[in-house]
Amino acid sequence: MKYGIIGYKGRMGKEISQLFEENGNQLVWGYDKDGEFSKEVPEILIDFSLPEVFEKTVNYVKKFNVPLIIGTTGLSDNQIYTLKNLAKNVPVVQSYNFSIGIQLFLKMIDVLKDSTNGWDVEITETHHRFKKDKPSGTAKMLKERCGKDVPISSLRLGNVPGDHTIYLSNLGEVLSISHRALSRRAFAEGVLKSAEFVMNKDNGFYTFSDII
Ligand code: NAD
DSSP states (O other), X not given: OEEEEETTTSHHHHHHHHHHHHTTOEEEEEEETTEEEESSOOSEEEEOSOGGGHHHHHHHHHHHTXXXXXXXXXXXXXXXXXXXXXXXXXXXXXXXXXXXXXXXXXXXXXXXXXXXXXXXXXXXXXXXXXXXXXXXXXXXXXXXXXXXXXXXXXXXXXXXXXXXXXXXXXXXXXXXXXXXXXXXXXXXXHHHHHHHHHTTOOSEEEOHHHHO
8 A cells, every 4th residue: 555644753653654564555645743745645544643633634635535544532523523524535444442452342341331230330541641632532432332421530651552441340349351552553553454444445434343
């Protein structure tokens, strides 16, 4: 694939381009704070930046008329609505977490939530000190899957790529499920899978669950 990255100088941008290159793909276009570089027209765009870059991303997708994979967190309801509209014209994959483990975590919540009525449920998330949004998009996804108002506690520590735990407790016991991303490679692998999936797909809005 000849691909482009919005936020190509960032932590995720670099991890994604390293993995994509290892798999024989070519970074031909990029956009970051200091502007744009362009060697060729990209066949697919990937956005791991910030919500304030979103409008630019939408304009670039329209300009190149190519599929979009977007992992940027902290998007507003309006921005998600815009993505769903954009997906009428190109394939769009959006997820706040591109790791396989978190997809399995979501399925575990489906199993647990019906059997733990009346239990206390809380979520904790820990991320590196540079993370801008709080709580994390993943914690919000886990909460949404619980189908009720679950408190989320956030820690910002060192260089942690992403830890999430859900605690469920009645008066006699505590059940917890945890996920730890060991490196950003876990997310990059999911982005590569998504890119390969979406290249020849019909227009539409896809999540990472659809892909795996
Ligand atoms: P980062 O800060 O290292 O990278 C962001 C990049 O965007 C930087 O290179 C920065 O220069 C660029 N940028 C910022 N403002 C810009 C602007 N106005 N114009 C152009 N470029 C701009 O962050 P990161 O750790 O790589 O994370 C990027 C995003 O991806 C965050 O929203 C993060 O929460 C999210 N993320 C998502 C997943 C997932 O699986 N969905 C996983 C990890 C991180």
